[in-house]
Amino acid sequence: MTQVKVEEKLFQNRxxxxxxxxxxxxxxxxLCANHCTEQQCTTCCPAGCYIAEGNGKVVLITDxxxxxxxxxxxxxxxxxxxWDWPRGGFGILFKFx
Amino acid sequence: xxxxxxxxxVGAGMAGNAAAYTAAKAGLKVLQIERGEYPGxxxxxxxxxxxxxxxxxxxxxxxxxxxxxxxxEQRVWVLDDASHVGSNYRSEEFNREPYNRYTIIRAQFxxxxxxxxxxxxxxxxxxxxxxxxxxxxxxxxxxxxDRKNGxxxxxxxxxxxxVNSLLAKKAGFHEELKPxxxxxxxxxxxxxxxxxxxxxxxxxxxEGVVVEMAGKITAGxxxxxxxxxxxxxxxxxxGCMLSDFKKQxxxxxxxxxxMKAHPSIKPLIAGSExxxxxxxLIPEGGYEAIPPVYGEGxxxxxxxxxxxxxxxxxxxxxxxxxxxxxxxxxxxxxxAGKECSARNLKVYRQRLDASFVMKDLKKYRKMPExxxxxxxxxxxxxxxxxxxxxxxxxxxxxxxxxxxxxIRGSFLAARSLTGLxxxxxxxxxxxxxx
Numbered sequence: 001m002t003q004v005k006v007e008e009k010l011f012q013n014r015x016x017x018x019x020x021x022x023x024x025x026x027x028x029x030x031l032c033a034n035h036c037t038e039q040q041c042t043t044c045c046p047a048g049c050y051i052a053e054g055n056g057k058v059v060l061i062t063d064x065x066x067x068x069x070x071x072x073x074x075x076x077x078x079x080x081x082x083w084d085w086p087r088g089g090f091g092i093l094f095k096f097x
Numbered sequence: 098x099x100x101x102x103x104x105x106x107v108g109a110g111m112a113g114n115a116a117a118y119t120a121a122k123a124g125l126k127v128l129q130i131e132r133g134e135y136p137g138x139x140x141x142x143x144x145x146x147x148x149x150x151x152x153x154x155x156x157x158x159x160x161x162x163x164x165x166x167x168x169x170e171q172r173v174w175v176l177d178d179a180s181h182v183g184s185n186y187r188s189e190e191f192n193r194e195p196y197n198r199y200t201i202i203r204a205q206f207x208x209x210x211x212x213x214x215x216x217x218x219x220x221x222x223x224x225x226x227x228x229x230x231x232x233x234x235x236x237x238x239x240x241x242x243d244r245k246n247g248x249x250x251x252x253x254x255x256x257x258x259x260v261n262s263l264l265a266k267k268a269g270f271h272e273e274l275k276p277x278x279x280x281x282x283x284x285x286x287x288x289x290x291x292x293x294x295x296x297x298x299x300x301x302x303x304e305g306v307v308v309e310m311a312g313k314i315t316a317g318x319x320x321x322x323x324x325x326x327x328x329x330x331x332x333x334x335x336g337c338m339l340s341d342f343k344k345q346x347x348x349x350x351x352x353x354x355x356m357k358a359h360p361s362i363k364p365l366i367a368g369s370e371x372x373x374x375x376x377x378l379i380p381e382g383g384y385e386a387i388p389p390v391y392g393e394g395x396x397x398x399x400x401x402x403x404x405x406x407x408x409x410x411x412x413x414x415x416x417x418x419x420x421x422x423x424x425x426x427x428x429x430x431x432x433a434g435k436e437c438s439a440r441n442l443k444v445y446r447q448r449l450d451a452s453f454v455m456k457d458l459k460k461y462r463k464m465p466e467x468x469x470x471x472x473x474x475x476x477x478x479x480x481x482x483x484x485x486x487x488x489x490x491x492x493x494x495x496x497x498x499x500x501x502x503x504i505r506g507s508f509l510a511a512r513s514l515t516g517l518x519x520x521x522x523x524x525x526x527x528x529x530x531x
Contacts (some may be wrong), residue, residue, distance in 0.1 A: 004354045009285070009374035016134070029294050044342045045285045046349040046376035066376040067139065069261040070281050073274050073378070074343050085132055085263065087243050089224030093138045096286045096330075097203035 006048040018090040022062040024049075024071065025082040032058040033036045034079055040093040065094055102128045102220075102251040104427055105240055107227050107264060108280040109136035111413045112349045112399025113212040115154050115255030115420030121219035123428045128249060129219055130242060131132035132226040137207030141377035142413060143325055143332060145307065146201045148359035154421050155213060159195065160292075165327040166305025170298075174361065176312035177483035181361045191428050192304065200305050200325045200332075202286075227476025228252060229432065230268045230395070237268070239395035245278075253327070253437040255423050257416075260378045262388070262401035264328030270395075271388035276339035278382025278403070280320060283349040285357075287369035297325055299363055300328075303332050309410060316347050319468050319475055322356055323410070331359070331366055336379060342470070349376065379400060381407040384462035390449065391442040396423045404454055408461050415454045424447045463527045471523060477511050 029087060032039060033056040041050040047064040050071065073081040085091075106117040109131035117129040133139040151158050165257035170187035191197060209502075215221055227355070231239040231248060241249035260279070265271055291302075298306045310322040320337030320471050335349075335356050342349070358360060380386070380403040390397045398404070406415060426445040427437065435441050448454045468474060485504040508517060 004348070006348070006350045009350060009371075012371060013372050013375075014107040027141050039345075040343050043346055043348055044281070044339070046281065048348070048350070059309045065232075066283065069274075069375040069378050070263075070339060070342075070376070073279055074276055074339055076276060079273075080449070083263075084228075088132050091139075093134050094141060094204050094373065094375060094485050096205075096332075097137055097138045097142065097144075097207070097375065 006046075011065075014093045014095055015063065016090050016093055017063050018086055021087065022060070023059060023084050023086040023091065024065065026058065026060050026081050027080045029057060031078050031080045040074050040082075041081070043091070044070050044074050046070065057087050060086060065091065102126045102249065104253045104424075105130065105249060105251040106127075106255045106402075107240065108255055108259060108399070109207060109211050109214075109221065110140045110257060110399060110416065111207075111210075112401070112404075112416035112420035113255070114207065114214055115417040116255045116257060116398055116424040117214045117219045117221070118154060118210070119421045119424035120427060121217035123424070124218070125213075125428065125431060127219035128215060128251065129212075129221045130225050130227055130240065130453055131221065131223045133223060135208055135223055136221065137204040140203045140207050141284070141375045144201050144203050144205045144206075144413070145325065145410075146199045146200065147411065147414035148195065148197055150417040150518045152195075154417060162209050163201070165200040165202060165472065166300075166303055167191065167197040168200065168307055169277055169300065170306045170399035172306065172308040174308060174310045175314075175479045175482050176310055176314045176359065176361065177480050178313050179360055180193055180483045180487065181310075181312070182470055182482045186296045186325075186421075188468075196341065200307075200327050202327060209276040227258070227264060227272060230267070234392050237392070240264075246335055251293070252394070253427055253442075255420070255427075255462045256395060256397045256401050257420060258401055259400045260380050260400040262397070263397075265388065265397060265401065266509050270397075274380070275382070275386075278380065278386040278465070279339045280336045280379040280381045280407075281339055281342055281349060281376065282334050282336030282379055283353050283374070283376045284328075285353065285375075286330050286373045287366050287371050288330045288465070289366075289369045290380055293345045294326055294329070294331065300326070311475065312483075314359065315475055316345070316352060316355070317472065317476050318342065318345065319472065321410075324362065330372075330380060333362070335365065338381065338469070339378075348512055350374075352401050357509075371488050378413065379407070380405050383407065383465045383466070384455070384458040387458070389444045396426070396442060396445050397424045398482060398486060404458070406457050406461065408456070409465055411457075412453075415457075418452060418454050419449060419454065422454075429498065448505060462529065467523050471520065473512065473516075473520065481508055
C-alpha cells in the first residue's frame with residue numbers, strides 16, 4: 001500500500017505554534033541513538049513528530065503535535081521524554097475535536 | 098489573583114464542566130481553568146452524547162445545546178480484509194422524544210456547556226495552563242498557572258485535566274500511565290451534503306447511525322474502530338492499545354488510511370472533504386487501573402480517573418456523572434461546615450461506588466486482562482466468522498452439510514475444541530464478573 005503522508009492530514013488542522021518553546025523534549029539524544037533499538041516513537045506518534053534519522057538519531061519537531069501523550073507513555077523503558085502542555089492558548093486548536 | 102475560591106476546577110471537558118456547573122449552580126465560588134483558546138478547543142471524542150448523564154445536570158439541555166443527530170440505529174461489524182459480518186439494531190423507539198443518544202461535535206458542545214457554567218456564576222478562564230498544584234504539606238491549597246502572578250487558592254481542587262492527568266502525576270498521587278492501560282485513537286471528520294449522508298445511511302433528517310467495528314481493521318492489535326453520522330459530516334476513527342502499537346510497525350495514520358480504504362467503508366465516505374485529523378488517548382485500564390481519586394483537598398474526575406467503560410464505548414457519561422458527584426460532595430461538605438480533608442472527601446469515592454460509574458467498571462474489571470491475553474478475538478475469530486458467512490452465502494453446488502462440516506473444521510483447526518470452549522468460558526466469566 002502507498003505510504004501515507006501525515007503532513008497532508010496535519011495541514012487541515014489549526015495550530016498556534018509557540019515558536020522556539022517546544023513543550024516536549026528528548027532528554028538525552030544519545031540514549032535514543034545508542035540504547036533504544038525499536039525507536040517506537042517514530043512509528044507510534046500520530047503526528048509523525050519523531051523522525052528517525054539515518055545515523056540512529058531521533059529528531060523531534062513538535063509543531064504538528066496533537067497533544068495526545070503517546071510518546072511519553074510508550075517510552076517506558078528509557079523515560080527519555082520530558083513532556084508538558086504548551087503554554088495556555090498555544091498548540092493544537094481543534095475546530096471540531 | 099490572590100483571592101480564594103471554594104473550588105478550582107482544572108479543565109473544561111465533560112467532567113470539568115459538569116463539576117463547575119454543579120458547584121456554581123449551588124452558589125459555590127468556582128474558578129475553572131482551561132488551557133485551550135476556548136473550552137473545547139483541546140478536547141477530542143468520537144463523539145456520542147448520552148442524554149441521561151447531561152439531563153441529570155441540565156434537564157433542559159435539548160433547548161440550547163448544539164446536537165447533531167439522535168441515534169436510531171446501531172451497527173456492529175466484524176471485519177476481515179475485504180468483508181464484514183454485521184448486525185443492526187434499529188428501532189422506531191429511538192425516534193420518540195426524549196431522545197437517548199446524540200452525535201455531537203465536541204468543540205461546539207463543550208463551548209456551549211462552558212457557557213452554562215458562566216451563566217450559573219462560575220468564573221471560567223481560558224488560555225491558561227495549570228503547571229502544578231500548590232501544596233501545604235500534603236494538602237492541596239491551590240494551583241500555579243502560567244499567567245503572571247498566577248497562583249490561585251481554593252479549599253478544594255477538582256482535577257479534570259484529562260487522560261494524561263499530569264497534575265496528579267507531578268504531585269505524586271499516582272504513577273505514570275502504563276501502555277497496556279491506554280489506547281490511542283486517531284480520527285478524521287469528513288464533510289458531505291446532508292442529503293448524501295441521509296441517503297447513504299437510510300435515515301431521515303436529524304436521525305443518526307453508529308457503526309462500531311472490530312477485526313482485521315486493527316491489524317492484529319487489541320482495538321476497535323467507529324463511524325458516526327453528524328448532520329453534515331461523518332467522523333470515523335480507529336483505536337488500539339499502546340502496548341500493541343509499541344510492538345509493531347504500522348503508524349496510526351496508516352491504520353486510519355487502511356480503514357478508509359476498506360471496501361465496506363470506502364463508499365460511505367466517497368466524495369467527502371476531510372477537514373480535521375485528531376488523535377487522543379483513551380484510558381481503558383478499567384477498574385483495576387483506577388488511581389486514588391481523592392485526597393487532602395483534591396478529587397479526580399473524568400478520564401484523569403480512568404473512568405471509561407471500554408466494552409460499552411462509554412466515557413463522557415461517566416465523566417459527567419463523576420464531575421457532578423465530586424461537586425455534590427463538596428456542596429454537602431460546605432453546607433455542613435466541614436473541611437475538604439481526605440477523611441471527608443472519602444464520600445466522593447463512596448458515592449462513585451454506589452453509582453453506575455464504579456458498578457459498571459467493576460463488572461468488567463477482568464475484561465482488559467482477558468483481551469490482552471487473547472489476541473484471537475481480534476484476529477482469528479473475525480477471519481473465521483467472515484469465512485463461515487462466505488461459505489454459507491455462496492451458492493456453488495456444494496451441499497449444505499458439507500459446508501457446515503467445512504465451517505466446523507475451520508473453527509477447530511484454528512482454535513481446537515478446548516480453545517473454543519476456553520474462549521467462550523473466558524468471555525462468559527468476564528461478562529458475569531461482579
